[in-house]
Amino acid sequence: xSHAHPNFRHPKQPENDAGYTRRDYEGAISTLCAGCGHxxxxxxxxxxxxxxxxxxxxxxxxxxIGCSSxxxxxxxxxxxxxxxxxxxxxxIATGANMANRDLLYIGISGDGDTASIGMGQFAHALRxxxxxxxxxxxxxxxxxxxxxxxxxxxxxxxxxxxxPNPYExxxxxxLAIELGASYVARGFxxxxxxxxxxxxxxMAHNGLAFIDVISPCVTFNNTASSTKSYHYVREHIETTNxxxxxxxxxxxxxxxxxxxxxxxxxxxxxxxxxxxVDSSKDLTSRQKAVNNLEKxxxxxxxxxxxxxxxxxxxxxHDLINSTLYPLNTLTEEDLCPGSEILDxxxxxxx
Amino acid sequence: MNKIERINDFVIRFxxxxxxxxxxxxxxxxxxxxxxxxxxxxxxxxxxxxxGLPTWYEVRVNEEGFLGRRGGIDITVAVNRQTxxxxxxxxxxxxxxxxxxxxxxxxxxxxxxxxxIGIPLTTLCNEAFSNPKxxxxxxxxxxxxxxxxxxxxxxxILTGSIQKQFKKKPKLAEPNIKALEIGFxxxxxxxxxxxxxxxxxxxxxxxxxxxxxxxxxxLGAVYAGATVTGWYPITPSTSIIEAFEKYTxxxxxxxxxxxxxxxxxxxxxxxxxIGIVIGGSWNGARAxxxxxxxxxxxxxxxLGLAYFAxxxxxxxxxxxxxxxxxxxxxxxxxxxxxxxxxxxxxxxxILLFPCDPRECFELGADAFDLAERLQTPVxxxxxxxxxxNDHVSAPMQWESGRKYDRGKVLSADDLENLKEKWGRYxxxxxxxICYRTVPGSHPTKGxxxxxxxxHNQYAAYTEESSEYEANMKRLLVKWQxxxxxxxxxxxxxxxxxxxxxxxxxxxxxHAAYESISRFSRDGLEINxxxxxxxxxxxxxxxxxxxxxxxxxxxxNRDGQLRTLLINECEIDPARLQSILNIDGxxxxxxxxxxxxxxxxxxxxxxxxxxxxxxxGKQ
Numbered sequence: 001x002s003h004a005h006p007n008f009r010h011p012k013q014p015e016n017d018a019g020y021t022r023r024d025y026e027g028a029i030s031t032l033c034a035g036c037g038h039x040x041x042x043x044x045x046x047x048x049x050x051x052x053x054x055x056x057x058x059x060x061x062x063x064x065i066g067c068s069s070x071x072x073x074x075x076x077x078x079x080x081x082x083x084x085x086x087x088x089x090x091x092i093a094t095g096a097n098m099a100n101r102d103l104l105y106i107g108i109s110g111d112g113d114t115a116s117i118g119m120g121q122f123a124h125a126l127r128x129x130x131x132x133x134x135x136x137x138x139x140x141x142x143x144x145x146x147x148x149x150x151x152x153x154x155x156x157x158x159x160x161x162x163x164p165n166p167y168e169x170x171x172x173x174x175l176a177i178e179l180g181a182s183y184v185a186r187g188f189x190x191x192x193x194x195x196x197x198x199x200x201x202x203m204a205h206n207g208l209a210f211i212d213v214i215s216p217c218v219t220f221n222n223t224a225s226s227t228k229s230y231h232y233v234r235e236h237i238e239t240t241n242x243x244x245x246x247x248x249x250x251x252x253x254x255x256x257x258x259x260x261x262x263x264x265x266x267x268x269x270x271x272x273x274x275x276x277v278d279s280s281k282d283l284t285s286r287q288k289a290v291n292n293l294e295k296x297x298x299x300x301x302x303x304x305x306x307x308x309x310x311x312x313x314x315x316x317h318d319l320i321n322s323t324l325y326p327l328n329t330l331t332e333e334d335l336c337p338g339s340e341i342l343d344x345x346x347x348x349x350x
Numbered sequence: 351m352n353k354i355e356r357i358n359d360f361v362i363r364f365x366x367x368x369x370x371x372x373x374x375x376x377x378x379x380x381x382x383x384x385x386x387x388x389x390x391x392x393x394x395x396x397x398x399x400x401x402g403l404p405t406w407y408e409v410r411v412n413e414e415g416f417l418g419r420r421g422g423i424d425i426t427v428a429v430n431r432q433t434x435x436x437x438x439x440x441x442x443x444x445x446x447x448x449x450x451x452x453x454x455x456x457x458x459x460x461x462x463x464x465x466x467i468g469i470p471l472t473t474l475c476n477e478a479f480s481n482p483k484x485x486x487x488x489x490x491x492x493x494x495x496x497x498x499x500x501x502x503x504x505x506x507i508l509t510g511s512i513q514k515q516f517k518k519k520p521k522l523a524e525p526n527i528k529a530l531e532i533g534f535x536x537x538x539x540x541x542x543x544x545x546x547x548x549x550x551x552x553x554x555x556x557x558x559x560x561x562x563x564x565x566x567x568x569l570g571a572v573y574a575g576a577t578v579t580g581w582y583p584i585t586p587s588t589s590i591i592e593a594f595e596k597y598t599x600x601x602x603x604x605x606x607x608x609x610x611x612x613x614x615x616x617x618x619x620x621x622x623x624i625g626i627v628i629g630g631s632w633n634g635a636r637a638x639x640x641x642x643x644x645x646x647x648x649x650x651x652x653l654g655l656a657y658f659a660x661x662x663x664x665x666x667x668x669x670x671x672x673x674x675x676x677x678x679x680x681x682x683x684x685x686x687x688x689x690x691x692x693x694x695x696x697x698x699x700i701l702l703f704p705c706d707p708r709e710c711f712e713l714g715a716d717a718f719d720l721a722e723r724l725q726t727p728v729x730x731x732x733x734x735x736x737x738x739n740d741h742v743s744a745p746m747q748w749e750s751g752r753k754y755d756r757g758k759v760l761s762a763d764d765l766e767n768l769k770e771k772w773g774r775y776x777x778x779x780x781x782x783i784c785y786r787t788v789p790g791s792h793p794t795k796g797x798x799x800x801x802x803x804x805h806n807q808y809a810a811y812t813e814e815s816s817e818y819e820a821n822m823k824r825l826l827v828k829w830q831x832x833x834x835x836x837x838x839x840x841x842x843x844x845x846x847x848x849x850x851x852x853x854x855x856x857x858x859x860h861a862a863y864e865s866i867s868r869f870s871r872d873g874l875e876i877n878x879x880x881x882x883x884x885x886x887x888x889x890x891x892x893x894x895x896x897x898x899x900x901x902x903x904x905x906n907r908d909g910q911l912r913t914l915l916i917n918e919c920e921i922d923p924a925r926l927q928s929i930l931n932i933d934g935x936x937x938x939x940x941x942x943x944x945x946x947x948x949x950x951x952x953x954x955x956x957x958x959x960x961x962x963x964x965x966g967k968q
Contacts, residue, residue: 057790073811079789080797084628095631099632100634100635100790121618124617322609334611336573337572338750342746349745350559
């Protein structure tokens with residue numbers, strides 16, 4: 001059963017510019033384990049939608065199967081949600097997006113859902129640059145089936161079962177950059193300060209935004225020998241940049257020093273300001289973005305933050321030159337050639 | 351030698367090498383016969399290969415309008431050296447063997463019961479044309495010119511077709527017409543009075559069209575308002591999407607912007623293809639995919655999701671010879687069980703069975719209405735024969751002003767004015783169909799969470815046994831509603847005593863009617879039931895109950911429709927005898943006739959048996 005949050009709230013909750021309170025973006029009470037990284041990620045999504053003044057009913061949430069894929073029930077209960085089958089979130093999202101290009105699509109997946117069973121669909125949604133916010137809650141293990149290693153578990157990392165993983169791990173961010181995603185970021189569920197702007201940037205982005213959120217599994221993979229535990233991640237995190245997201249029509253108040261910041265204008269006119277630790281890191285170059293990840297990996301560090309962005313890449317609808325009207329609003333008048341034309345077609349076949 | 355001597359009733363087979371451009375020449379011939387008003391049915395028998403392997407094009411011409419495969423070859427046009435001997439052997443006694451005599455026939459080709467017509471196709475072609483690329487194509491056109499003389503087809507019919515075909519490139523028409531004339535005059539000079547078979551103008555066809563089923567389905571999808579397509583290339587379904595793309599390039603372009611009112615996505619596999627369809631339909635667009643048997647296998651998991659979460663989806667399965675990769679370029683009706691019960695758990699899917707291009711168009715368009723009305727997958731069961739071959743068919747029809755049945759979808763106004771609490775899976779009308787909503791419709795009402803996990807009437811997750819059971823049983827109520835909405839079967843009662851009944855569907859139809867007509871000529875009247883949909887209506891059960899002897903004609907090994915009938919209508923298996931064709935070629939009337947004769951005829955009243963014997967066999 002899913003349970004709603006109690007109705008009791010502070011009477012004067014702040015409203016955003018669209019007139020919604022934070023509560024309007026909440027969902028049912030989570031049934032995940034206490035302390036699960038996914039719940040923090042869910043909260044960051046709620047916060048990002050609230051801050052961006054998103055209309056809840058104009059959002060569509062789609063997921064696959066797994067602990068992560070349950071989370072769409074725990075945010076935005078005023079949005080339509082679709083918990084589909086294992087590894088197939090990207091294709092359902094593709095169809096939905098083709099039917100109505102005007103809504104905001106949030107795709108939720110996990111590391112099993114994305115890096116194993118759904119690898120093909122992940123790759124091809126990226127390749128088509130579908131206008132989707134693809135959030136992978138990555139904990140290196142299969143939680144719902146009780147803790148088997150996933151394909152993103154690092155080699156040598158051991159979960160609760162205590163057996164070190166003998167296989168290479170798959171770096172989803174590197175893949176995403178190589179396969180055509182136009183916005184790639186890595187966050188940590190334990191760092192909301194960084195995660196919320198990453199999500200906001202993704203939502204303003206037109207095209208496939210992939211966010212790999214390291215989101216520890218407290219029950220099966222939070223051991224001292226795991227590289228996806230809260231402790232290990234906190235110890236080994238490296239940030240490529242800090243991040244200001246300036247929505248469209250908002251004045252830029254801060255001064256940014258030349259060389260240490262990079263400005264990226266999003267499709268809708270919003271601006272991302274990156275404050276970079278290292279000014280040599282150009283985030284609009286695929287090659288450099290992958291190099292940055294590899295360099296930190298060699299040092300045994302996770303690189304987080306916005307890793308790659310290119311707002312110039314066309315999204316699927318542009319690539320197939322489809323109408324700007326949502327296809328699901330078109331009627332007989334728009335779509336059916338009519339009986340007279342059919343008579344003509346018949347004549348040509350005689 | 352008794353030469354075969356007939357007007358408008360023969361079978362001609364072209365024996366070619368695939369990839370040599372023979373298709374357009376052969377098509378030119380079939381179209382010419384069609385334009386003379388004579389019923390004609392061409393069948394492509396081709397290999398799973400792009401270039402170099404044997405391919406045959408078999409054309410049946412039949413004034414009476416019987417257009418199933420007949421079997422037996424009266425005229426052979428043999429231009430493939432690889433298969434020359436077999437093709438030579440296959441000609442019926444009294445028939446005609448046309449070959450390229452640039453090289454003489456080998457010594458062992460010794461038949462004195464057929465007429466050999468040697469035409470030096472290669473020599474003639476090389477003398478007349480210098481472009482090596484064109485030579486190969488025009489060699490084929492030369493033999494069409496040969497046939498024009500032999501069969502008394504007015505050359506102007508053929509030149510007219512060529513001019514029509516090359517309307518935009520008249521320069522290309524010239525060498526083609528020249529090739530026709532070369533073939534015609536050579537034959538006139540060397541083989542006068544040789545061929546006793548001829549084609550004569552007929553008034554048999556007046557309003558009919560000639561078209562392949564795949565194009566007809568694609569056009570049906572355009573008319574029905576399909577806007578989202580996810581698909582993966584697979585023979586023999588691919589040409590549906592190609593045709594859909596072609597038609598949408600004409601009929602779905604926004605005048606002011608040039609943008610397209612359709613989204614066609616070539617998916618990474620069939621799982622993604624059906625995922626795209628489900629996502630699109632869930633979000634309020636009309637979506638479909640086209641596939642064949644292997645694709646259905648891959649789509650099965652998601653079909654179960656669509657069944658259980660109650661999402662419309664339209665599929666067309668252009669069946670080919672299975673199992674596994676099977677014979678990918680040969681025809682069969684062997685996916686019925688896989689489609690009817692696709693997916694794990696208790697699932698049942700709606701199937702429609704078109705038998706000709708007009709029905710591909712009409713049932714194809716109806717599939718979208720039914721899928722949305724019933725909020726479930728609807729699978730149109732075509733096959734390679736219907737999909738990829740040209741068929742003579744009644745014209746397609748679209749009622750002027752026809753509206754789409756979008757089913758039970760709540761609009762923003764409906765949601766605004768809701769008085770009762772809405773539940774996505776709440777059966778308020780008692781027909782098992784509940785009201786759905788589309789994302790983005792209303793700011794505060796109608797949002798719900800769609801899931802393949804067990805859900806209660808309000809779409810909330812549940813593991814409550816009673817709620818799960820109630821939901822599964824409601825789906826059966828919906829299934830009963832579906833029975834009332836299916837296109838009705840075609841029943842023909844010729845024998846009021848209800849002695850013998852034939853049951854068939856799809857492309858077995860034409861051969862079945864021909865066989866029935868042969869029996870009728872011999873004095874035995876047989877009734878028939880053409881199934882057009884699953885679930886079966888009461889008429890189907892009634893027909894079975896009325897008859898003493900029943901045959902189910904199918905193009906599969908295991909009698910899949912028979913199994914469905916036994917299973918779904920609780921029919922005694924002993925009552926249904928199977929007639930099964932599984933050679934990968936379209937079923938022939940003679941096959942059905944022979945099977946009925948060879949069956950346990952002691953069950954047929956003695957008086958009828960005698961009639962059979964005196965009537966002889968076709």
